[in-house]
Amino acid sequence: MTTDLGFPAVDGLAGVPAGGQELSTKDFTSDQEVRWCPGCGDYAVLAAVRGFLPELGIPRENTVFVSGIGCSARFPYYMNTYGMHSIHGRAPTIATGLATTRPDLNVWVVTGDGDGLSIGGNHLIHALRRNVNITVLLFNNRIYGLTKGQYSPTSDQGMVTKSTPVGSLDTPFNPVSLALGAEASFVARTLDSDRAHLTETLRAAAAHRGSSLVEIYQNCPIFNDGAFDVLKDAEEKQRRLIQVNHGQPVTFGPEDERYGVVRDDNGELRVAKLAEVDESEVVVHDAHREDTSHAFALSRLGGQHLDPTVTGIFRAVSRPTYDDQVRAQLTEAAEQKPADLQKLLTGNNTWTI
Amino acid sequence: MVATNGHRPEERTETRRKANRVVIRFAGDSGDGMQLTGDRFTSEAAAFGNDLATLPNYPAEIRAPAGTLPGVSSFQLHFADYDILTPGDRPDVLVAMNPAALKANLGDLSDGATVVVNTDEFTKRNLKKVGYETSPLESGELERFTVHPVAMSELTKGAVAETGLTRKEAERCKNMFALGLLSWMYSRPTEDTERFLREKFASKPQVAEANVLAFRAGWNYGETTESFAVSYEVAPASLPRGTYRQVTGNQALAYGLVSAGWRSELPVFLGSYPITPASDVLHEMARHKNFGVTTFQAEDEIAGVGAALGASFGGSLGVTTTSGPGLALKSETIGLAVALELPLLVCDIQRGGPSTGLPTKTEQADLLQALYGRNGESPVAVVAPRSPADCFDIALEAARIALTYRTPVLLLSDGATANGSEPWLIPDVEQLPDLRVTFATEPNASDGSGEFWPYVRDPETLARQWAIPGTPGLEHRVGGLEKVDGKGSISYDPDNHDAMVRLRQRKIDGVEVPDVEVDDPSGRARVLVLGWGSSYGPIGAACRRVRQRGMEIAQAHLRYLNPMPSNLGEVLRGYDRVIVPEMNTGQLAMLLRSRYLVDARSYTKVAGLPFQAEELEKVLSDVVQGSEL
Numbered sequence: 001m002t003t004d005l006g007f008p009a010v011d012g013l014a015g016v017p018a019g020g021q022e023l024s025t026k027d028f029t030s031d032q033e034v035r036w037c038p039g040c041g042d043y044a045v046l047a048a049v050r051g052f053l054p055e056l057g058i059p060r061e062n063t064v065f066v067s068g069i070g071c072s073a074r075f076p077y078y079m080n081t082y083g084m085h086s087i088h089g090r091a092p093t094i095a096t097g098l099a100t101t102r103p104d105l106n107v108w109v110v111t112g113d114g115d116g117l118s119i120g121g122n123h124l125i126h127a128l129r130r131n132v133n134i135t136v137l138l139f140n141n142r143i144y145g146l147t148k149g150q151y152s153p154t155s156d157q158g159m160v161t162k163s164t165p166v167g168s169l170d171t172p173f174n175p176v177s178l179a180l181g182a183e184a185s186f187v188a189r190t191l192d193s194d195r196a197h198l199t200e201t202l203r204a205a206a207a208h209r210g211s212s213l214v215e216i217y218q219n220c221p222i223f224n225d226g227a228f229d230v231l232k233d234a235e236e237k238q239r240r241l242i243q244v245n246h247g248q249p250v251t252f253g254p255e256d257e258r259y260g261v262v263r264d265d266n267g268e269l270r271v272a273k274l275a276e277v278d279e280s281e282v283v284v285h286d287a288h289r290e291d292t293s294h295a296f297a298l299s300r301l302g303g304q305h306l307d308p309t310v311t312g313i314f315r316a317v318s319r320p321t322y323d324d325q326v327r328a329q330l331t332e333a334a335e336q337k338p339a340d341l342q343k344l345l346t347g348n349n350t351w352t353i
Numbered sequence: 354m355v356a357t358n359g360h361r362p363e364e365r366t367e368t369r370r371k372a373n374r375v376v377i378r379f380a381g382d383s384g385d386g387m388q389l390t391g392d393r394f395t396s397e398a399a400a401f402g403n404d405l406a407t408l409p410n411y412p413a414e415i416r417a418p419a420g421t422l423p424g425v426s427s428f429q430l431h432f433a434d435y436d437i438l439t440p441g442d443r444p445d446v447l448v449a450m451n452p453a454a455l456k457a458n459l460g461d462l463s464d465g466a467t468v469v470v471n472t473d474e475f476t477k478r479n480l481k482k483v484g485y486e487t488s489p490l491e492s493g494e495l496e497r498f499t500v501h502p503v504a505m506s507e508l509t510k511g512a513v514a515e516t517g518l519t520r521k522e523a524e525r526c527k528n529m530f531a532l533g534l535l536s537w538m539y540s541r542p543t544e545d546t547e548r549f550l551r552e553k554f555a556s557k558p559q560v561a562e563a564n565v566l567a568f569r570a571g572w573n574y575g576e577t578t579e580s581f582a583v584s585y586e587v588a589p590a591s592l593p594r595g596t597y598r599q600v601t602g603n604q605a606l607a608y609g610l611v612s613a614g615w616r617s618e619l620p621v622f623l624g625s626y627p628i629t630p631a632s633d634v635l636h637e638m639a640r641h642k643n644f645g646v647t648t649f650q651a652e653d654e655i656a657g658v659g660a661a662l663g664a665s666f667g668g669s670l671g672v673t674t675t676s677g678p679g680l681a682l683k684s685e686t687i688g689l690a691v692a693l694e695l696p697l698l699v700c701d702i703q704r705g706g707p708s709t710g711l712p713t714k715t716e717q718a719d720l721l722q723a724l725y726g727r728n729g730e731s732p733v734a735v736v737a738p739r740s741p742a743d744c745f746d747i748a749l750e751a752a753r754i755a756l757t758y759r760t761p762v763l764l765l766s767d768g769a770t771a772n773g774s775e776p777w778l779i780p781d782v783e784q785l786p787d788l789r790v791t792f793a794t795e796p797n798a799s800d801g802s803g804e805f806w807p808y809v810r811d812p813e814t815l816a817r818q819w820a821i822p823g824t825p826g827l828e829h830r831v832g833g834l835e836k837v838d839g840k841g842s843i844s845y846d847p848d849n850h851d852a853m854v855r856l857r858q859r860k861i862d863g864v865e866v867p868d869v870e871v872d873d874p875s876g877r878a879r880v881l882v883l884g885w886g887s888s889y890g891p892i893g894a895a896c897r898r899v900r901q902r903g904m905e906i907a908q909a910h911l912r913y914l915n916p917m918p919s920n921l922g923e924v925l926r927g928y929d930r931v932i933v934p935e936m937n938t939g940q941l942a943m944l945l946r947s948r949y950l951v952d953a954r955s956y957t958k959v960a961g962l963p964f965q966a967e968e969l970e971k972v973l974s975d976v977v978q979g980s981e982l
Contacts (some may be wrong), residue, residue, distance in 0.1 A: 027822040034841065061825045067665070069833075076830050077843070082822035084666060085832025086659075087689050093624075093651065093659025094666070096821075100647060105822050122356050123659070126652035206414070257575055324645055333642035342782045344641065345608055347543065350779065351402050352596045353589070 012133060012209040015103035019059040025050045027060055030080040036071060040190035041218035042139065046078055048198045049137075056106070056114065056206060059298075063106045064098060066091045067197045068115040071220075071253055072139040075110040089120020092127035100323040106206070109136040114144050114152040117173050121153070123326060124213075125182035130305050130322035131210040135202075138215045143224035174300040176314055179213040180292045186212035187295065188313040192219060194233050197243065204313055210321045230306055244298060244312035246287040249279075252308070259308075261301065269297045270310060287316045361436035366492040368554065372585045374433035374554055376441030379457050379531065379914070381450030381471075382419050383412055383426040386528040390893060391428025393532055393549065397541040399599035399776060402589030403432040406741075406890065408440035408963065409772045413712045414627070419514060420479045425457040434588040438890040438897075440773060442965035446538075448472060448531050450505070453483045463622035464497045469534065471527065473506035501580055505530050505571075507582035512570035513563040522560070526567035533571020540586045543572065552561060600777040602770035603630070606674075606700060607637035609748025611644050613698075614670050616749070616789035618755055621646045622664035623672045624657035626679060629712040630768045631702040634674045654682035658699065662686055665695045666831075668792060668821035670752060672698040677706045677719050680763075687761050691857060693831045694757035694808070694817045698748075698764075699733075703767040703886075705961045713960025715768035718937035719888045724762040724944075731856045732861040735915040737765040739889035742777040744770065747912060749786055749848065754864055756790050759816040765914070767936075769963045770887040793827055805829050807841040866913040868920040873907035874900065880977050881928040883953070885911040885941055888934055888964055895969030903979045910943070923948045932956055932976055954982040 028050045036042045053063065063081040067073035077081030082105075087096050092111045099107045109127075114330045115123045116138050127134065144150040145160070150163040154175065158167040179187045182344035185209040188203040198216065205212035217228045238254045241263065248263040251274065258274040260282035269283065286294060295314040304310040371753060381387045386595055388409055398405050403947040407427040417424030431441035442632035446467045449455035451474035462468070464732050475488050489495055490502055509527040529550070536543055547565050555563035574579045600608070603658065623646065625635040637961060639648040647664075649655035658673040665671030675683060680701045690697040703719045705711025716924065723735050734754045738747040744766055751762040797818060798804040805827035808817050829841060837844040871881070871892075884892045891908050896908045911925060925945060931953040933942040938957035946953050956972050975980055 036792075059825060061822055064822045079830075081828050083830040083832075084663075084693070085830065085834065087685050090454060090655060090659045090686065093656040094663035097622060097624060097657070097660030097663030097665075097669075097671065098667045099663075100649065100660070100821065101620060101669045103662045107665070111416055122652055123656055126656065151633055217395070326649075329640045330645060330647065334645070336380045337643045339644045340377070341612060343642070344611065344644075345597070345782065346779050349396060350598045351400055352598050353402060353592050353594055 001065050012135070012207050013058060013106055014209065014213070015023050016062050016106050019057050023054040023060060025054065028053050028080050030078055034078050035074065037222050038220070039221035040071070040318045041071055041141065041220070042075070044192040044195065045137070045198065045216055045218065045319045047137065048195055048202065048244060050079070052058070052199045052202050054167065055203075058106055062104055063108070064109045065110055066095045066098070067110040068120055070112040070115045071146075072110050072112040073115060074351060089118070090117050090123060091115070092123040092134070092136065096127055096130070096164045099132050099134050103327060105325065107132055107134045111136060111138050112140060113140045113175070114139065115151045117153040117175060117178070128179055128182040128184040128211045128213060131183075131185050131319055132322045133209055133211070135205045135208075135212045136214065138213060139218045140175060141220035141224055141232070142172075142220045142227050143220050143304070145220050145223055149223035172304055174299060174303055175213070177296060180296045180299060180315060182227045183314065184213050185187065185210040185317050185319050186313070187215070187315045189215040189217070189311045191217045191228065191231060191311060200311070200312065204316065208316055209324075212320065231309055240302070240306060240308045242301070242308050242310045244285040244310055244314070246285055246313065246316070249282040250286050250298070251282060261298070269301055271301070287313050289315075290317060364398065367541065369584050369586050370585050370787075370805045373435065374437065374588055375430065375585065376431045376444045377446045377535060377539075378427055378429040378444035378446070378461075379448045380425055380427040380454035381452070381528070383414070384416055384419065385450050386525075387428050387450070390528045390532045391430055393546050394535060394541070395430050395599060396545060396776060397536060397543070398430065398432040399597070400545050403434065403541055403587055404415065404436050404592055404775070404776060405430060405432040405599070406440045407431070407774045408769060410962070411713055411910070412434055420451055420453050420474070420482045420721065422453050422457050422483055425454050425888065427454070428456060432587055432923055434590050436590060436592055438893040439963070439966055440521070444657050444821035444968045446535070448535065450527070452485055452489070454480050455489060455758060456483045458773070462498060463500070467499045467501065469493060469501045469503060469531070470529070471505035472502045473504050479516070485824040487579075487972060488957040499654060503534070503574065508570060509567045513566045516559050516563040516566065516715065518535055518559060518563050523563060526563050529564045529567040530571035530574075530624060533568040533573075534575045536542065537575030538574045538581065538584050540584055542669055543568070547927040548767050564811065577719060592776065594729055595778045597776040597778055599774050600742055600745070601633070601774040602738065602744045602861065603633040603702070604637055605742055605744035605777065606738075606748050606766060606771075608754075609642075609745040610672055610783055611641050611646055612745070612782070613749050613752035613788060614644060614646060617670055617752060617790060619670040619790070621667040621672060622649065623647070623674065624659045624660035624664070625656045625674045626651050628654070628676045628679050630704055630771045631674045631676045631679070631700070633771070634700065634702070645734065652843065654679040655686060658686040658697075662690050662693070662695065662697055664692075664694070665697050666822070668819070670698070672700065674700040674702070675711075675724070676702050676704045678709065680719060680722060684727045686954055687733065688731045689731065689833050690761040691727070691731045691733060692833050692836075694759045694857075695819070696759055697756055698751050698762055700765065701763045702771045703765060704735070705959075712962045713768065715887065715963060716936050716959060716961065717765070717767050717888070718959065719765060720914065720937065720940040723765055730858065733859050733915065734762045734861055734864050735759055736762065736763060736913055737886040737911070739886065739910055739912055741770055741773045741775045741792065743776070743912070745780070749788070749939050750912075752788055753786060757816060757859055758814055758864055759819060760861065765886060767887050771880045775867070778823055792824065793818040794824060794827055796894050806839050807831055808836055808838050810838075815863060862916050864916050866916060866918055869909050869911060869918040871907050871909045871924055872896070873905070875905045878907035879929040880932065880934045880973070881907045881909060881911050881925070881930070882973055883911065883925070883945075884934055885914060888936065888953070891966050891969055892934060892962035894966035895973055899974050900968060902974060904974055906973055906977055914941070917948070925949050925951045925953065930954065930976055932973065932982060934965070934972070956982060
């Protein structure tokens with residue numbers, strides 16, 4: 001399922017020992033009381049992660065969650081694994097050091113739109129381009145929750161918040177576009193409310209070797225309630241939600257009104273009524289393309305206004321990971337020149353008194 | 354053709370004089386290769402067995418406009434037949450490759466100094482660039498000195514003509530001509546330099562040959578020209594027995610870090626972002642992957658320390674290297690490491706500040722930043738090397754403290770220490786301290802629940818247990834939020850926070866450090882001079898001079914800045930006067946006054962250059978004679 005780029009396509013969990021006893025959701029649940037607001041989308045993500053981890057078949061102690069600051073950053077406390085609740089925006093750096101030195105760990109980063117795209121934007125893009133073997137869950141609720149409701153880098157332009165009483169002026173980021181621009185080898189988007197799709201996406205992200213970015217549209221019931229309701233409403237979502245699957249034509253819509261994504265004469269993608277185009281014109285999704293322009297074009301469809309919105313795996317290509325290569329250099333160096341500290345300290349130019 | 358293999362002018366006794374010590378300064382354009390020239394002369398002196406100390410001084414610009422004052426780069430070397438402490442105050446010999454180099458360095462020369470100039474660069478245009486109306490070679494303003502005008506560029510071009518290099522390439526070898534000439538003047542062995550040149554330019558044999566020819570031409574010029582009738586000999590120094598090598602501070606620091614990994618049996622992870630004058634530590638560490646050393650060039654300073662802390666969490670010896678502005682950026686992560694109570698080494702190679710300041714100049718003004726530059730009560734251990742070679746020992750000490758007490762340790766080197774070099778008595782690896790650690794393997798909850806509690810402490814050191822991911826049954830979460838001592842769950846309890854703040858402080862206060870030693874040969878001194886960091890050399894040299902003049906003075910030096918040695922208060926109170934020279938505006942003095950209630954007096958200079966022994970000698974002898982500071 002991965003493109004052969006001359007580097008062995010290794011599973012994301014290669015190097016992590018296979019686990020002894022079979023684990024359950026309960027085994028991944030810590031004794032800490034979960035303290036997100038009632039109705040927070042984070043609960044759904046937590047449940048999906050706890051529910052899906054046992055199927056990886058790896059020991060609990062080899063799993064680590066690292067977070068920064070924000071509502072989502074409490075995530076590690078609720079997982080009965082190793083974890084670190086670090087500082088604002090810096091989780092990718094800590095995860096990079098950990099994953100580079102410990103190939104036996106399954107390392108997750110939990111971040112949000114403020115933590116990962118604002119204060120920590122630099123670290124996120126660099127972790128993605130390096131392709132460190134970590135899985136980044138980006139909880140996007142398009143608002144600052146923990147600081148009580150200021151606009152975020154993914155908020156709608158014009159949004160009225162406490163810090164923008166007459167409307168925000170910032171142009172928002174499209175996290176999927178950003179990740180693709182940062183050379184990410186795995187980029188996906190999913191919804192907190194769609195447990196099946198969320199789980200399937202997490203599974204693929206964990207299996208991917210390299211940096212995986214999963215953007216999760218997540219509802220904040222207190223400061224930005226209903227931001228993604230149009231994607232959850234039974235009727236609306238049929239008209240708006242495009243779930244892409246590798247190798248499948250990109251189509252959606254209710255049975256009596258099917259749509260397809262086609263490429264215009266100018267090369268751009270647009271939505272067309274299937275009835276009005278030839279079936280062969282419909283774009284077939286290819287997540288394994290080295291060239292990012294197809295995935296990027298999909299990420300631009302609809303954009304901020306969710307009309308339509310593409311979910312699924314935009315890109316999943318195999319390329320050498322930073323940490324695998326770092327370790328390979330260490331191994332090679334040790335083989336070529338066995339470590340001899342006395343020799344190193346002595347050097348080549350000495351004199352004796 | 355002169356014999357160049359190990360040729361020493363023992364055969365030329367009639368023109369050889371003995372000297373105990375010599376200070377040479379090579380100065381030229383930043384593109385003239387003065388650092389390389391100085392390095393080579395240093396290696397020759399080291400190979401000969403002299404004691405030595407060096408001071409490179411170069412501009413922040415990689416290539417400032419040629420021939421201008423801002424573009425002058427210099428390398429000063431002090432070598433002697435006895436143990437010396439500093440790179441020297443004033444050069445005995447200045448090699449000036451152009452008018453700018455002459456003008457920029459003339460003020461540092463004493464009467465009677467020797468000046469060797471490359472006359473080919475003393476053109477009208479070059480003279481005008483630095484504001485000389487008439488050539489100083491002709492105006493008489495160099496009368497106080499012994500001047501040797503040498504057409505180095507032309508002589509070099511002539512010497513290397515046979516190699517077929519272009520004129521421009523040929524002229525580039527003139528620094529080796531200068532080196533050859535000085536090597537002759539000071540009776541240096543030459544074979545290592547020839548070998549070095551052939552190795553350095555192995556891929557360009559033509560260039561290698563040209564450099565060797567230029568080097569030999571410089572030597573021959575000295576030997577055959579009457580103006581250089583005298584050469585000098587500086588005998589090997591009688592240092593403690595053993596095998597020595599030359600080492601720079603940054604090199605010694607890197608070796609210390611590699612050795613700390615070796616002796617702790619932990620992989621070393623260095624997360625770093627390039628910054629002057631710390632980058633050379635990253636470069637050196639990157640060469641030692643065979644020791645299991647991982648170097649990570651991060652996207653910024655914060656990522657460098659973040660990755661190091663992540664590696665520490667995973668059971669590596671996490672290290673980050675930086676200079677002042679970078680330390681500012683790392684503050685929050687160091688604070689996190691304080692809260693997580695994980696080992697972390699933070700090496701700050703101080704430079705002139707504030708802000709970008711003087712990137713290539715030295716200063717010791719980050720002491721308070723190291724001690725207090727974080728939010729909240731955030732104590733860390735702080736150590737500082739006193740010389741280039743001491744960087745090795747202090748790195749091992751920093752690792753010992755970090756690993757034993759599970760704490761960040763700040764190591765404060767500086768530009769002068771980092772780039773300076775001196776002979777280093779090569780240690781026996783087996784005699785290096787044992788730094789092995791024990792990771793937690795068993796649950797430790799005091800309530801018998803069978804859980805692992807991350808903040809259960811060793812009663813002696815107050816260090817918490819280090820349970821690394823991958824250890825079954827010890828899964829736990831740590832973070833920057835305040836924790837209940839013991840169990841480690843989040844706590845907003847006021848009493849717990851108060852207790853934790855004091856506990857973290859008590860842990861650092863309890864770090865075991867050796868007593869400070871006082872050097873007071875007569876035992877009757879009433880004045881104590883106390884320094885820290887790289888001022889050790891100039892202070893020590895100044896004390897020797899004061900004592901040679903028949904006065905008494907005591908010297909002590911702090912390598913441990915936090916916690917300070919437990920006998921320090923007693924030592925300070927034992928003298929009538931305490932003088933604290935610092936390359937800042939009095940940071941240590943302020944700490945001593947507040948902590949020990951002693952009337953410590955500051956002598957400060959913040960000029961981007963180390964103290965001179967001469968100036969300290971004057972200050973200290975005035976104080977000993979009763980002057981107020």
